[in-house]
Amino acid sequence: MFIEFSYAISPQKTYDESCFLDSQAINYTNNQLQVIEPKYNEAIPLNLLRRMGRAVRLGVGGAMEMCIKNNLQPNAIIFSSAVGGLEDCIKFLNQIYVYEEGTLTPTNFVQSTPNAIAGSLALLTKNSSYNTTHVNGANSFLDALLDAQLLMNEGKTSSCLLGCVEEISSYNYNINQLAGLYKDTFISSLDLLKTKSKGSICGEGAAMFYLSPHSQNYEAEIISFFTIQKNSSADEILEEIESMLNKENLEKNAISDLILGYNGDQETQQNYDSLSLFFENSNIYAYKHLTGEYPTSVSFALWMGIKLFKNKELPLSCIKKVSQNIREYVLIYNHYNSKEHSILLLKKGTRE
Amino acid sequence: MSGSIVVSGIGIISAIGNNIEEIHFSLKNGICGIKRAQILKSKYKENFLFGEIPFSNQELIKKYSLSLSEDYTRTDILAEIAFQQAFQDAGWSHECIQSNKTCFISSSTVGGMSEIDELYHDAIHKTNPSVFIQSYAFSAHAKKIVERYEIKGKTAVINTACSSSSNAILLAQRMIEQGYADRAIVGGVDSLSKFTINGFSSLSILSQGYCKAFDQNRDGLNLGESAVYLCLEKESKNTKNYYGKIISGGNANDSFHPSALSDDGKGITLAITSALEKAKLSFENIDFIQAHGTGTPNNDLVETKTMKTLFKRHLPFYSSKTYVGHTLAASGAFGIVTCLLALKNKEIYANLNFQQAIEEINYPPNLINQPFEAKYAMSNAFGFNGNCTSIILQR
Numbered sequence: 001m002f003i004e005f006s007y008a009i010s011p012q013k014t015y016d017e018s019c020f021l022d023s024q025a026i027n028y029t030n031n032q033l034q035v036i037e038p039k040y041n042e043a044i045p046l047n048l049l050r051r052m053g054r055a056v057r058l059g060v061g062g063a064m065e066m067c068i069k070n071n072l073q074p075n076a077i078i079f080s081s082a083v084g085g086l087e088d089c090i091k092f093l094n095q096i097y098v099y100e101e102g103t104l105t106p107t108n109f110v111q112s113t114p115n116a117i118a119g120s121l122a123l124l125t126k127n128s129s130y131n132t133t134h135v136n137g138a139n140s141f142l143d144a145l146l147d148a149q150l151l152m153n154e155g156k157t158s159s160c161l162l163g164c165v166e167e168i169s170s171y172n173y174n175i176n177q178l179a180g181l182y183k184d185t186f187i188s189s190l191d192l193l194k195t196k197s198k199g200s201i202c203g204e205g206a207a208m209f210y211l212s213p214h215s216q217n218y219e220a221e222i223i224s225f226f227t228i229q230k231n232s233s234a235d236e237i238l239e240e241i242e243s244m245l246n247k248e249n250l251e252k253n254a255i256s257d258l259i260l261g262y263n264g265d266q267e268t269q270q271n272y273d274s275l276s277l278f279f280e281n282s283n284i285y286a287y288k289h290l291t292g293e294y295p296t297s298v299s300f301a302l303w304m305g306i307k308l309f310k311n312k313e314l315p316l317s318c319i320k321k322v323s324q325n326i327r328e329y330v331l332i333y334n335h336y337n338s339k340e341h342s343i344l345l346l347k348k349g350t351r352e
Numbered sequence: 353m354s355g356s357i358v359v360s361g362i363g364i365i366s367a368i369g370n371n372i373e374e375i376h377f378s379l380k381n382g383i384c385g386i387k388r389a390q391i392l393k394s395k396y397k398e399n400f401l402f403g404e405i406p407f408s409n410q411e412l413i414k415k416y417s418l419s420l421s422e423d424y425t426r427t428d429i430l431a432e433i434a435f436q437q438a439f440q441d442a443g444w445s446h447e448c449i450q451s452n453k454t455c456f457i458s459s460s461t462v463g464g465m466s467e468i469d470e471l472y473h474d475a476i477h478k479t480n481p482s483v484f485i486q487s488y489a490f491s492a493h494a495k496k497i498v499e500r501y502e503i504k505g506k507t508a509v510i511n512t513a514c515s516s517s518s519n520a521i522l523l524a525q526r527m528i529e530q531g532y533a534d535r536a537i538v539g540g541v542d543s544l545s546k547f548t549i550n551g552f553s554s555l556s557i558l559s560q561g562y563c564k565a566f567d568q569n570r571d572g573l574n575l576g577e578s579a580v581y582l583c584l585e586k587e588s589k590n591t592k593n594y595y596g597k598i599i600s601g602g603n604a605n606d607s608f609h610p611s612a613l614s615d616d617g618k619g620i621t622l623a624i625t626s627a628l629e630k631a632k633l634s635f636e637n638i639d640f641i642q643a644h645g646t647g648t649p650n651n652d653l654v655e656t657k658t659m660k661t662l663f664k665r666h667l668p669f670y671s672s673k674t675y676v677g678h679t680l681a682a683s684g685a686f687g688i689v690t691c692l693l694a695l696k697n698k699e700i701y702a703n704l705n706f707q708q709a710i711e712e713i714n715y716p717p718n719l720i721n722q723p724f725e726a727k728y729a730m731s732n733a734f735g736f737n738g739n740c741t742s743i744i745l746q747r
Contacts, residue, residue: 077605082489084511089465089547093472096550101395109551110610110736113461114490114511119737122605128622131605131739132519135490136509143508150526171475175488178474178481229498229507339495 001149001222002215003349004159007066008303009035009058009206011189012290015065017312025290025315028189031182032173033203033292037061043068048124053108055085058206059117059165060124066208067125067161074161074210076130077118078147080140082295084114087169117165130157138295138336139227140164142344146225152213162209164299168202168292176202181293181337183264190317192264192289200263203292207299219306221347223248223329228341234274237333241275241343248345255282256327257308259301260320261334262286263293268338275333276320282331284321285314298334298342305330309348357528358594361442361583362689363434363539366676367403367576370415371437376693378675379701382721385676386562386574393469394546400558403576403677404544405430422483424496426466426543426577431458431493432500434579438537442583446501448535455506455533456498457524458581459516459540461681464488466543493541505533511681513735514644515603516540517580518684518743522601524584539581540681548680549575555611563647563678565671566656566717568708573646576677580685595692597746599633599728602626606738612650617658619740620732624662627730627742635663638744639726640700640718642687644734645671646678651734656715668718674704684733688743691729695747700724 008014011033012026026036035058040049043064049057059079066072089112095104110116115133122131130151134140141164148160176182183199192201212218224244228237245252258279260272276284285308291300307314308327332344364371367385368378378385389402407415412429420432439449448454465471470482486492491509498507506527510520517540524536542548552558552575559572584598585591604626606619613619628634643655659669672683672690679686694700703717729745 082491084490090472090475092551093468093475093547096468096546097472101546101550101553104550104554106551106554106611109547109554113513113736115513115735115737115739116610119605119610119739122607122738123610126607128605128607128618130603131512132523132603133511134508135511136507137489137491137495139507140491140509146506146532147508147523150523150530150532153530154526174476174478175474175485178478179485227506229495230502 002212002218003209003220003222003306004212004215004218005066005070005072005210006219006303006306007062007208008300009037009062010291010300011035011203025190025317029186031186031201032168033189033201034168035204038065053085053088053111055165055167056111056116056120058167059163060121062206062208063121063161063163066210072210074159075157076151076160077121077127078132078144078160079118079163080134080144080296081114081165082135082137082140083166083172084135085112085116086172087167088112090169090171138340139229141296141299142225142227142342148211158212160211162211164296165206166204166294166296168204173202190289193262193286195264196266198265198267200265200293203294205291205294205297205300207303217351218349219351220309220349223345223347225344229339231338232341234271237271237341238274238278244345252279253281255279255329255331256324257330258282259285259287259305259330259332261288263288271335281323283323285318286320287318289317295336298332301332301334302344305332305346310352356587357525357584357598358587358591359582359596359598359692360585360591360594361438362595363437363441363581364689365405365430365433366578366679366686367405368675372441379690379693380699380721382702382704384704392544394549396549396553401562401574402544403574403679405577423487425464425484425487427460427463427541428487428493428496430543430579431497431541434581435497435537438581438583444583450502450504452504453534455524455527455536456503457508457520457536457538458494459510459520459681460490460493460542461511461513461516462542462545462548463490464492465547466545468546512739513737514680515684515733515735515739515741516681518733518741519603521598521685521743522603522741525598525601528584528586534586536584537581538584539685541579542680542682543577544575557648559647562705563674564705565645565647565674565703566652566710567706568710570647570649570652572648574677576679578676578679578682578686580682580689582685596695599744599746600627600631601741601743602630603741606740608738611736613654613734615654617654619738620655620658620734621662623740623742627744631744633728637728638667638730640667640729641669642691642729642731643669643671644732645673647673653710656710656713660713660715666715668700670701670703670718684741687731687733688745691731691745695726695729695745698723698725
């Protein structure tokens with residue numbers, strides 16, 4: 001599978017690549033990193049934009065920005081989100097409790113369902129093709145990628161829009177905080193990777209990819225990917241990664257760049273440390289000080305991996321170790337809550 | 353490779369029965385499970401009828417001798433019951449379930465929102481989390497099953513609103529066809545929740561009485577709850593006693609309106625034609641349809657109009673929602689189970705609560721439970737945001 005185009009909306013100004021890459025990374029101090037959105041001026045009529053819930057706006061807006069700029073008309077739309085439009089969901093819940101199940105307005109209800117993103121995009125672009133949404137927690141994004149691959153393997157689908165949206169709201173921040181996912185004290189987000197405490201900080205993002213089964217002109221090729229859905233030690237993860245590399249006839253030294261999901265939680269960093277040691281000759285990068293932690297953040301890592309191939313400079317704070325200048329294969333490893341692991345192997349594309 | 357995937361086990365719980373035999377009995381005898389709700393906590397239990405499973409969470413746990421941690425929501429409990437039944441019905445061992453060639457694909461639209469009071473509390477209070485704090489996600493039920501049964505194969509959870517479990521089945525079929533799995537446990541679950549009841553009520557599409565699918569005087573749907581899982585496997589010389597085959601499916605988006613179908617039924621037409629195309633079948637091959645048939649003015653008009661236009665003959669159809677209400681994510685798989693039972697037992701089920709055909713179409717559903725020999729059945733499921741899916745089954 002080939003990635004022809006990619007686009008990300010994140011707590012950094014990634015929607016404008018030149019901004020993200022040249023300027024200093026933006027620091028946050030409230031442990032909640034919210035995305036910086038483009039204006040979507042040309043992508044979505046203003047009257048529609050106003051009526052969109054936040055998750056729908058991020059997903060549809062991100063997809064439209066990428067598709068309009070590059071004149072893309074996908075044959076399939078596959079989205080992924082661990083929580084979907086939670087802001088709308090809780091707004092509707094609020095209505096239920098405040099009005100004691102009285103006469104409610106349905107907008108929040110309709111937009112709270114995760115398939116509202118892919119559905120709204122289909123509606124806006126009059127796209128009737130294959131349309132589905134994955135909600136399997138932190139594995140949603142790679143599940144959606146597998147769905148795209150299965151569909152394209154059938155030979156009738158020549159392109160697929162793969163999207164991923166995760167939004168934070170004060171509500172799910174609260175729920176995850178109660179569940180012990182975040183730090184107890186406020187920190188500077190850019191210092192996240194230096195912290196020695198438990199928990200991470202909360203983030204969000206939307207990432208879009210335009211996939212094709214055959215391509216001569218592409219940003220990156222997806223060589224292999226898989227998920228593991230249980231508490232796994234570094235040895236178990238490494239065993240799976242080595243077996244993947246074996247299948248692809250690659251030595252570990254072939255991995256020029258390694259992107260890891262370090263999130264500042266000192267209790268769950270061992271797997272990242274072990275991989276850093278194992279891939280001793282690879283460049284190593286981290287990203288969650290820029291995005292915060294969220295279930296499907298591996299979609300941002302994929303976007304960042306593609307930027308590496310395009311020989312773009314990343315913010316210096318992303319670089320944990322530089323060993324070499326050749327960029328050929330990028331390996332991405334991330335886990336969420338130690339239980340959901342994502343592994344993705346990319347090869348450099350033809351287009352810089 | 354079409355036609356090679358068989359359904360070798362079914363787990364199901366709903367308002368008309370707690371297992372496949374009871375459900376078959378109710379379908380065959382036209383027993384409707386839609387009633388005044390007993391367990392549900394909502395102001396609307398006085399206004400509307402529901403397809404409620406008539407046991408509280410504690411009663412379900414006792415009835416099925418389940419040993420579950422206290423963070424199991426109603427959705428999680430229903431999923432656990434149907435999942436267990438499915439693999440036991442197929443005779444699959446724990447080893448088989450734990451094989452990395454066995455995938456598990458589920459779906460839910462309500463997820464942990466069945467425990468809505470706790471969710472609301474946890475969303476706005478900063479202390480005293482409820483026991484369900486980690487159980488609200490759409491995928492929570494699936495994560496619990498994965499952990500409990502140590503599933504190692506591929507897992508996915510779909511949410512395409514009311515077509516969710518049909519799309520889960522479509523994905524499982526692709527995974528088996530392309531060798532990513534040899535077997536699949538696939539389906540969906542949704543329980544009654546104040547969230548969906550208020551949602552559908554705010555859209556004014558809940559019926560004051562029984563859902564009168566395809567009737568001239570239909571006035572909306574009844575919400576229901578259900579969990580349905582199917583065991584799918586490649587047909588081999590070892591597969592003996594199975595329910596039927598999953599032949600193909602089509603998925604398309606109506607791209608018209610967030611909560612209504614287009615007049616010309618574009619999404620339905622595309623879903624049906626792509627399912628037929630993939631199966632290399634034509635309209636004449638389909639013997640009956642389990643229609644989406646929610647009982648809303650919009651759905652039933654567009655669905656009958658499209659069936660009449662496409663099939664060019666009056667083929668028998670019914671809506672299983674007239675028995676159990678609209679069970680949302682589980683409804684697609686529920687409809688498919690009724691097709692499999694009908695095909696296997698050489699019968700067809702009545703569309704309940706029907707009196708008068710929609711005048712402008714005059715295309716009434718099947719009204720009598722009767723012997724009916726069929727080879728191919730089709731099951732439709734359409735969801736909010738345009739998600740239309742059609743699945744073809746074979747005896």
